[in-house]
Amino acid sequence: MIRFDNVSVTYNGADRPTLSGIDLFVPEGELCLVVGSTGAGKSTLLRAVNGLVPHFTGGKLTGRVVVDGRDTATHPPRELADVVGLVGQDPVAGFVTDSVEEELAYSMESLAVPETVMRKRVEETVDLLGLADLRGRALATLSGGQQQRVAIGAALTAHPRVLVLDEPTSALDPGAAEDVLAAVHRLVHDLGMTVLVAEHRLERVAQYADRVIWLPGGGAAPVDGDPGTVLAEAPVAPPVVRLGQLAGWSPPPVSIRDARRLAGPLRERLEPITPPVSESVSGREILAATGVTVRYGNTTAVSGVDLKVTTGERVAVMGRNGSGKSSLLWALQGSGKRSGGAVVVDGADPAKLKPPARRAKIGMVPQQPADLLYLHTVATECAQADTESGRPEGTCRALVDSLAPGIPDDRHPRDLSEGQRLALVLGIALTPSPDVLLLDEPTRGLDYPAKTRLAEALRALSRDGHAVVLATHDVEFVAEVATRVVVTADGEIVADGPVEQVVTSSPVFAPQVAKVLAPRPWLTVAAVETALATR
Template identity: 75%
Template structure:
């Protein structure tokens, strides 16, 4: 169905080819997962399938890409639209209408399908992806994860034979991601659709893949069995790394296969220490309990403030309302020096609205916020950035200059920091990004790293991050965690809204779970994440009932046995 024949792609002024000598065959009815470091060429490979590379992006493509027998050199994207559906990293950039239902119908209108067919497919897609309650909503009012589901649905309604998805679960909560991937799995097995996915959150996708293609970036791609390829790649989900640590063969890529092999490892680890924090499991309530004034109080087992350190940020009875929608409903929050707090919850639960309300420039319907005794909303931009910084879900919103070097230099000037401060922060997150590169030409992960570096340059006392690992590979996440650890050790308070359960397990000291704008759980990471199968990391699922959350925890425990 998809065939790459000695394909290389180069762009002007680039130090080398983005893709080099790619030979790949993806047969009909296969789900193929493309992996690699940030900037290794995954998006370029995907866009070559429907002809966007090079017809739209420019550059030079050598070799041939054939899709259902059509050569993309002679068939531009419009002549492949009936065969290939593409879901890009940034769903907003691909929207052409204003509402969910109109967006789902647009691709079919472009193909000239009859109205009864369009109506039937829209209804099927709404049910398939859990979008029925959003059908009349304006796209601009949806959360990032909801927009991503709409983008997947808009591609599916055309019934393409090939579906290409670039980071399709990056903005989805764990439950929504499982729903989308399960739907794709059914399409592959029931309708023989061919699916090509590039994804960094491999713990979500690897179990569904028939084949994995690893792009090393400096050598020919490696394709083969998921477990074998991921075991040799620098990007691998925790279950694969746990299999390598334990010496399991074959290397498992699913929780089920790993648990079948994990009995001897659990015996070797022995009973958990009696004082291990994850033994004290919490049971988050789905809705909290109501007080007499109608507000929702946290469940009895929640953590209502930092155990130590001076509180840097306080919020009391914080509310955010958009028309008739209550996004945040009377949240009380206290975060102290050195705390690393993860805010979790399904898409639309109020995480982003909470962060913007805390930062001071977002909507706030009621309540108070103070950072070191001052409300950020009362500060001018410069002093506010030094007190509280926010990196939004769309990092491009912080970037407006023409080169990476210009963005870094401007961040240094605005923050009164020595020249090179922002560039040094960028290199710690994602090294080797060229100074003269335009920020809009960076990969999603590189663009996020640049926005993070800009926001961290003034060294704000409180740092707010909205989906900070979106588009980052595992090594980049490790570098981000190290940078945030350093800031926390220096007394900064860090709050991040995320769906990345593995990053939370590695990094956060405290987890807050929101539902419909209310706090339903708040406590130490080990307690909250192990109390829910939705938020539990892979290592915890494989080794349950033992309390270890990460492969690093297991390695440390084995070293002490």
């Protein structure tokens, strides 16, 4: 169905190819997972399937990409639209209408699908992806995760033979991600659809993959094969694979069910050892929110929330899509809407402060990091952050390098990968060293090594007396970095406590290691490794 014959892609101005000598074949009816470090070329590979590379992105493509018998060199994206459906990393960038139902119908209108057929497909897609409650909503009013589900639905209504998904679950809560991936899995097995998916949260999708393609980057040839075998070799792998390697399971399992079948002896070895608990934090109160309410028209996004955070804490705010997490963070930051209640950060209401003073007290990294970038190169963005924050020259650049090394100074921020762009915005937000740092989905687009570096940066902040509040669906990152978890539902806080208590009490928010080693509250591979080494 998809064939790459000696494909190389070099973008204008680049000193080396992003992809080099790619030879791949993806047969019909296969779900193929593409993995690799941030910037390894995953998005380029995916966009070459429908001709966006190089017809839209520019650059030079050598070799041949053939999809269902059509050569992308002679068939531009519009001539592949009936065969290939693509959902990019930023779903908002692909929207062309204003409402959910119109967006679901747009691709079919472009292909001149009869109206009666269009109506039937819209209904099928709404049911498949759980969009019934959203069908009449304006796209601009949806949360990031809801927008992502709509984008996937809009690609599916055209009934493509090939579906290409770039980070399809990055903004979805764990339950919604399972629903979407299960629906895609059914399409592969029941209808023979071919799916090519790139994802950093491998713990969500690896179990569904028939095959894994690992892009090592740096011009090296891709490695493809059985998911467990390939992921065990790659520097990016889900916790269940790393746990399997630690326990000596060969090949390492990629699903929780298979891991639990092998985990009996490991659980016995861990039985006499007490699992670690989250570190105790006894700092001073730095942030206090009382009765915070946020309303958009007749919709109440945040309903009378009380939240107190002390210095040194790393608080994870979790909850399903649309539960009010982002609205709460913006209300705390001061520049977002607040319909009622009070917020005090180190003795001041951030909503009443001017931007420079506000940034020093409370920093914010939004769900769409690019919203904060407005200059033409990485170097000028970093220099501007140093100037605005009154920090020594090179402060911001050093922070960026600690999160995503190797980003060129002269690269335009809009030309960066999602992970690189996020690292740049994180560096900018951390430059003024704010008392409180707010992060909205900070791990979108980050591979596992980058997330480990981010976790260490957040721990360093808390050790220096700062507080961190992050809204996220990334349960593995929460298990690694958080000291406390707050769960929201319908704009209210429904759970608040130490991370090991909150996440293990819910099958939805539990990390992979906790599921494999239940009922004991082990959360991370590192904790298990340390325990075994100590014993």
